[in-house]
Amino acid sequence: MTDHGHHIELDIKAVAExxxxxxxxSTYxxxxxxxxxxxxxxxKTLATRPASRIKMLRDHDHRQLIGQWIDAKEDATGLWVKGRLLLDIAAAKEAYSxxxxxxxxxxSIGFRTLRDRWDSAKKVRFLEEVDLREISLTAFPMNESAAVSTVKDDEFAQRVVAAINRATAQITRA
Structure with a gap:
């Protein structure tokens, strides 16, 4: 069984040509x-499965393979990924636009839970180990802690979006 439910807004630095x-x-x-x-x-997934073997899908649909992940690593924020849409595929060209x-x-990450812990006081499930199977581009993220950045390389727009993201993060925590 695969869990689908940990969604996040894509913090897009830029979408190159x-x-x-x-x-x-994913974020923590x-x-x-x-x-x-x-x-x-x-x-464990990242140690045993290269980024290129983690599938890039559209909306968790295995028939909508749209690209390939180039890099994936955990940092202080969460799971950072870098991917390439394969633009000769119609669905990838649509996603690019x-x-x-x-x-x-x-x-949104598609994964199997290997180890988790339920905190009844906080009413939260802590996912301690997951088998990451795929990462999908999706329109409806559940995890809203990482806000959307700009896809343009305009410095002023990036500063405005960053300010909005900080404000959104504060509201989300409240």
């Missing part, structure tokens, strides 16, 4: 499904 983009597929915050990925939860326009801005 060659279809390369990066952002966070509570999502709308009351799940929290614990730092290190992806360690939607990303550039800012209409598609979410990432």
């Amino acid at each position: 060659d279809g390369i983009f990066e952002g966070y597929a 915050t509570v999502d709308q499904g009351r799940d929290v990925v614990v730092p290190g939860a992806f360690a 939607l990303l550039k326009a800012g209409a598609l801005d979410g990432l």
